[in-house]
Amino acid sequence: MAVELSQKSFTPYTPKKGEEYMSARQRAHFRKLLEDLKGELSVEIDRTVHTMQDEATIFADPNDRASQESDMALELRNRDRERKLIKKIDETIGRIDANEYGYCESCGIEIGLKRLEARPTATLCIDCKTLDELREKQVAK
Numbered sequence: 001m002a003v004e005l006s007q008k009s010f011t012p013y014t015p016k017k018g019e020e021y022m023s024a025r026q027r028a029h030f031r032k033l034l035e036d037l038k039g040e041l042s043v044e045i046d047r048t049v050h051t052m053q054d055e056a057t058i059f060a061d062p063n064d065r066a067s068q069e070s071d072m073a074l075e076l077r078n079r080d081r082e083r084k085l086i087k088k089i090d091e092t093i094g095r096i097d098a099n100e101y102g103y104c105e106s107c108g109i110e111i112g113l114k115r116l117e118a119r120p121t122a123t124l125c126i127d128c129k130t131l132d133e134l135r136e137k138q139v140a141k
Contacts, residue, residue, distance in 0.1 A: 012117055021110050022102040031096050034120050038089045041082045048079050085121070092121045104128050 013029045052072060059065040095101040102111050104125040111125050124132060 010117075013113055015113065021113075022099075026113070027096050027099075027101060030101065030116060030120055031093060033117075034089050034093055034096075037120070038086055041086050041089075045079050045082060048075055088121045095123075106132075 010033070013026060015026070019025070052075070055068075057068070059068060092101065102116060103109065104111055105123045106128040107125065109125055111122055115122055115126060122129070
C-alpha cells in the first residue's frame with residue numbers, strides 16, 4: 001500500500017553527469033520523497049480513524065458483526081504497519097540529516113540511487129540484504 005501511495009506523484013531522480021553520490025541535491029530529493037510518503041501515510045491513518053468512528057455500528061446479526069470486526073482488525077493491522085513505516089521514515093530522515101543516508105550499514109558501500117528510489121528506507125545494499133535474507137531462511141528451517 002505504501003508503495004502505491006508514493007507512486008502517485010513520484011518523479012525519479014536524474015543525476016547530473018559527474019555528480020557526486022549523495023550530494024545535497026540527492027539528499028534533498030530523498031528527504032522530499034520521504035516527507036511526501038509520510039504525509040500520505042498520516043492522511044490514510046487519519047482517514048481510517050474517522051471511518052472506523054463513523055462506521056461503528058452494532059449489528060444484530062452475529063455474522064454481520066463478525067464481518068465488521070474482521071474488516072476493522074485487518075484495517076488496524078495495515079495501519080499499524082504504516083505507523084511502523086512512519087517511524088522508519090523518521091529514522092531515515094535522521095540519517096539524511098547526519099549525512100549517513102545512502103550507504104550500507106553493514107559494509108559501508110553505496111546502496112545506489114535506483115534501490116533507494118524503490119525502497120527509500122533501505123539501510124543495506126542489495127548484496128548484504130540478500131545475505132541477510134539467506135541467513136533468515138537458514139535460521140527459520
